Amino acid sequence: MYPPFTPDPRGENRSAGRWTTNGFREAESDTTVTTESPRAKGIVAVMGLGYVGLPTSLGLVDAGYQVIGIDIDPSRLTAIRSGRVDLPESDHPRLATALAKQRLILSSDPVAVQSTEAVLVCVPTPLDAHRLPSLTALERACDDVVRNAVPGQLIVLTSTSYVGTTSDLLVVPLLARGLTPGRDIHVAFAPERIDPGNQIFPQEAVPRVVGGVTSACAERACALLGPIVGGLHVASAPVVAELSKLLENTFRAVNIALANELADISATLGLDPMEVINAAATKPYGFMPFYPGAGAGGHCIPVDPHYLLWQLRPHSLTTPVIGQAMEALAARPGRMVDRAVQLLSDAGKGLRGARVLMTGVAYKPGVADLRCSPALDMIQLLAERGAEVAYHDPLVDQVRLAEGHPVRSDPAPLPEDYDLVVVYGLQPGFDYAWLDRCRLLLDCTYRLGIGAEIPATGELRDERDDDFGQVDDVALSAR
Ligand SMILES: NC(=O)c1ccc[n+]([C@@H]2O[C@H](COP(=O)([O-])OP(=O)(O)OC[C@H]3O[C@@H](n4cnc5c(N)ncnc54)[C@H](O)[C@@H]3O)[C@@H](O)[C@H]2O)c1
Incomplete structure (x- = not known):
């Protein structure tokens, strides 16, 4: 591997380094x-x-x-x-x-x-x-x-x-x-x-x-x-390190937005996006798999690229790829809610008054962190549109909407109590076999697979890229 060009804009005798394998x-x-x-x-x-x-x-x-x-x-x-x-x-x-x-x-x-x-x-x-x-x-x-x-x-x-x-x-x-x-x-x-x-x-x-x-x-x-x-x-210099960090997370944001778009493309063409991505991921160079979901959560991916976009505003430089990726990520929870409405409608129900369970609210599996979780945006939108929303997340004790209203937690859900179950994410190590009995299920993870068995352990079928709450919309596995 050739080491990339390391700028030394001030011509100072800065530290060199050697490249590892x-x-x-x-x-x-x-x-x-x-x-x-x-x-x-x-x-x-x-x-x-x-x-x-x-x-x-x-x-x-x-x-x-x-x-x-x-x-x-x-x-x-x-x-x-x-x-x-x-x-x-x-x-x-x-x-x-x-x-x-x-x-x-x-x-x-x-x-x-x-x-x-x-x-x-x-x-x-x-x-x-x-x-x-x-x-x-x-x-x-x-x-x-x-x-x-x-x-x-x-x-x-x-x-x-x-x-x-x-x-x-x-x-x-x-x-x-x-x-x-x-x-x-x-x-x-x-x-x-x-x-x-x-x-x-x-x-x-x-x-x-x-x-x-x-x-x-x-x-x-x-x-x-x-x-x-x-x-x-x-x-x-510090500026190089600062921009390198913004690049790392902008790279992730853009690729997650692309994976979401691929999910929509796959749905339109009647394909399973996960199968498509995993097939492409067999290429040993020039491709890195990212997986679709309901958006991007946490305090890094949905946040950091905005520091770059904000900084560039006074300059006459447009960055449409980054800008559109961030808009698409922000809009993603709304698209998921639209899918929920569609699923209910296809089943002859309206969203108003529908009993909806959001499964998983932490921004990604394995943590209790709610920061910037797209699941919260979805709950907010569902509630605003008249749904009765509860949530199930074994790691999260309480959830409040923007105005401070608490969302009801259901630690032991009975599928028959809900018109629709939305799977935002599954916490590893917990039993989700009950999802099999849901009347209507929106799989925002794309990982359960259309018609696939839901694993009792909560393990998703591909864990390689679990960094940020990736939930799919299109695996509209209405059962
Ligand atoms: N959380 C991550 O996964 C992660 C990963 C990489 C980088 N980062 C970056 O690291 C930084 C910190 O993130 P975090 O997730 O630890 O934040 P955090 O919100 O979890 O914790 C920050 C802590 O700083 C405290 N704090 C705020 N203002 C303070 C002050 N003036 N003096 C002393 N303490 C103060 C807060 O009370 C809080 O406890 C952010 O810039 C974030 O983008 C976070």
Whole structure:
């Protein structure tokens, strides 16, 4: 494999790297980048203890650091203290031990940053109601970090954001405080790639891109992150790392939108889209399978491409492929609801007053995370159009609609109680044999297969690409 061109726009003597057989560039011992930190086993602050920050903190504790976990949400700190957090089962003893031995100390006070040798910023970067970047949390966290920064410290931004964030929110304010990155303090951007619930690629097995403001900054960031990730790729600057992260998730969004379109094409032509995709996936090069669903959920795929689209608005550059993919993904839950209406209509029923069960509401199998779940959009639309909606998801205790109205949970559904069952997703390890008795079923996963047996374990027939709530619409397997 040829290494791609690595730009060095400022002509600085930046870190080189070598390419592994996996195609990743890793730090070379004869460059400034190493994975051994001379300051290892010190104290590190992690700002934001969510899906990214908490497992990152545990990884750093395992690597020998003492971690001060800082979160502005007291309820989050309480939940972490009591262990009531959405972590893989194996991480709960790690958390309990780290807290008991004070290797992980919880705080809501950013002043604690002053006593650390390094700070990782892992706060959310969501969208607002107009699908525009909401930078409030990131701006506040970076402001807190800059105000409490001390000379000699390393600051690593890991939150996904627009290109130039590291400069705007860290470098420029630090300079204004008299701290020059690369000389007085080190600053880098190292985007997080964690996929919660993914047992095959845990955080520590996934390589990390690091873009330092200078080579020394990259070196410090690599030294900190090296022990907790599966490899390092040094980019020539933070902006490269920032855009690479947006590219990764835009790539997924566009391909999921394409898979959804393929599902519609297959339905029109009377074919099973999963069979078509799996046939194409036998090509060993130049094709990567993506699977259709009811949209894309979580706080990455439906969100991150909008940071790019937003940033490009002032420029005279149109990006129709990305723009249309995001519109199609946003419209997908509505298309599913239209399919539900069609199914009911074909069965001689109207949606108003129909009893509908949404099976699976977490944005993807194996997690309890409801963020940006297309299932919630579907429930909202179904309810607005007069359906009586309940949900069944063994991992999700409660669901509320936008106005705060609770949705009824049905932990042990009887198929005969519902006019229509909509399968958004199936949680692994639970019994779904009851789906076989449904009068009318809309399979948004496309994976149950038209007329296929529904597996009692909830295992779907292809798990290779389960990153984001992929549900199909067209497997209109009305039974
Ligand atoms: N969740 C994922 O799967 C994933 C994967 C890759 C990248 N990312 C990115 O990582 C970043 C963090 O995502 P997340 O899923 O962990 O978010 P999250 O919402 O789960 O957690 C963020 C935490 O930060 C806290 N917080 C907010 N503002 C703060 C502040 N000013 N100071 C201290 N704490 C603050 C919140 O209370 C919350 O507990 C985002 O940019 C996201 O896009 C997330």
